[in-house]
Amino acid sequence: MEMISFEKAFEVVMNSVFETDTEIISFTDSFGRILAEDISSDTDMPPFHRSAVDGYACRREDLYDDLEVMEVIPAGKVPKKKVEEGQCSKIMTGAIVPVGSDVVFMVEDSEKLVSGKIRFTGKDSKKNYSSKGEDVRKGDVVMRKGKYIKPQDIAVMASVGHTNVIVKKKPLVAVMSTGDELVEPDISPGISKIRNSNAYQLMAQVERAGGKGIYYGISPDLEKETSNLIQRAISENDIVILTGGVSMGDFDFVPSVLKSLGVNILFDRVNVQPGKPTTFGVHRKVVVFGLPGNPVSSFIQFETLVRPFLSRMMSYEWKPGEQLLPMAVRYERKSFDRMGWVPVIITGESEVLPVEFHGSAHLTAMSDTDGIFAIESGIKTIEKGELVSVRQI
Ligand code: AMP
Numbered sequence: 514m515e516m517i518s519f520e521k522a523f524e525v526v527m528n529s530v531f532e533t534d535t536e537i538i539s540f541t542d543s544f545g546r547i548l549a550e551d552i553s554s555d556t557d558m559p560p561f562h563r564s565a566v567d568g569y570a571c572r573r574e575d576l577y578d579d580l581e582v583m584e585v586i587p588a589g590k591v592p593k594k595k596v597e598e599g600q601c602s603k604i605m606t607g608a609i610v611p612v613g614s615d616v617v618f619m620v621e622d623s624e625k626l627v628s629g630k631i632r633f634t635g636k637d638s639k640k641n642y643s644s645k646g647e648d649v650r651k652g653d654v655v656m657r658k659g660k661y662i663k664p665q666d667i668a669v670m671a672s673v674g675h676t677n678v679i680v681k682k683k684p685l686v687a688v689m690s691t692g693d694e695l696v697e698p699d700i701s702p703g704i705s706k707i708r709n710s711n712a713y714q715l716m717a718q719v720e721r722a723g724g725k726g727i728y729y730g731i732s733p734d735l736e737k738e739t740s741n742l743i744q745r746a747i748s749e750n751d752i753v754i755l756t757g758g759v760s761m762g763d764f765d766f767v768p769s770v771l772k773s774l775g776v777n778i779l780f781d782r783v784n785v786q787p788g789k790p791t792t793f794g795v796h797r798k799v800v801v802f803g804l805p806g807n808p809v810s811s812f813i814q815f816e817t818l819v820r821p822f823l824s825r826m827m828s829y830e831w832k833p834g835e836q837l838l839p840m841a842v843r844y845e846r847k848s849f850d851r852m853g854w855v856p857v858i859i860t861g862e863s864e865v866l867p868v869e870f871h872g873s874a875h876l877t878a879m880s881d882t883d884g885i886f887a888i889e890s891g892i893k894t895i896e897k898g899e900l901v902s903v904r905q906i
């Protein structure tokens with residue numbers, strides 16, 4: 514099978530998306546989910562002329578007169594009296610502005626006279642209240658479907674009484690590692706073994722992308738075991754992510770196992786560094802990503818291919834945060850026949866510093882990284898000061 518460009522791989526992946534169903538959940542559980550309905554307001558906001566300060570409500574034309582206090586209006590209570598000429602009502606923040614008044618002057622700008630009347634001591638007063646329906650009218654759409662639900666959105670749902678909300682179901686994502694050299698993190702590896710770091714990195718990446726990760730463990734480099742585990746994962750999930758076993762080694766069984774299970778492999782090599790052996794296939798309504806075993810490659814391939822796929826499954830057009838910033842140093846790479854993703858640190862001066870990086874397995878370097886930028890195939894150097902688009906990771 515032919516090696517394809519990253520752009521082509523991205524297109525193939527995105528064209529294989531099928532959407533998840535929707536479900537109804539409590540708005541209190543909806544943080545980080547994708548909204549699957551338009552939400553409109555059941556009320557004007559604010560629902561009444563609402564005072565923004567503690568002060569006195571009166572007629573603007575009476576502002577400089579000594580005013581008789583008619584009543585005190587606390588928040589949450591209905592005013593009993595209309596404000597007429599020469600009168601005012603003491604009002605608290607959040608309370609209903611009484612009929613007849615059109616200004617609320619602040620308590621800080623007032624003086625109580627011996628007679629009990631109130632005098633405005635300021636130069637001029639702002640209106641100091643919000644008008645009914647000024648923010649939102651009853652029936653207005655306050656949130657549209659396809660939105661990622663942030664904490665602020667939960668406040669909006671609360672304010673319009675939308676306590677049950679329709680969201681996209683989280684895609685179910687199987688995560689499994691392959692390799693006889695792997696042991697779980699709580700085990701001391703001993704000679705010839707390393708700890709399985711990829712699977713846990715991927716589980717966290719799945720969670721950050723809005724999916725539900727299910728860990729399937731480590732498969733040994735044996736065809737039968739690998740096949741059984743993948744088959745089970747395919748039958749129970751929407752996405753299956755494997756790491757390792759996709760290179761050209763004698764024990765890299767993943768591609769042949771996928772084929773024997775009836776997975777239609779759409780590509781098995783991408784012209785990108787790191788991440789060349791990335792494999793992608795479809796089995797009915799389940800997709801399989803075979804990511805490289807190297808943790809840095811697997812991380813970057815997830816962010817650049819799997820995350821957009823997973824987002825679109827929930828009809829969410831996720832865009833990675835990108836910043837155009839100048840290079841702090843000149844960057845040169847040895848081979849330039851592939852497109853590259855370059856992990857970088859953003860310095861205190863907002864300049865881009867490529868991370869010292871000893872190959873695709875250099876995990877701790879990745880931990881310090883703020884982002885990655887793309888370098889086209891055929892390009893060998895980027896000069897100091899040249900602008901690059903850094904994508905947050
Ligand atoms: P492979 O793609 O199986 O040839 O693996 C490539 C490299 O990544 C090898 O050095 C593996 O030991 C390493 N590797 C594979 N799987 C993992 C994993 N789950 N965690 C950490 N390193 C891994």
Ligand code: MG
Pocket residue numbers: 691692693757758759806
């Ligand atoms: Mg392996």
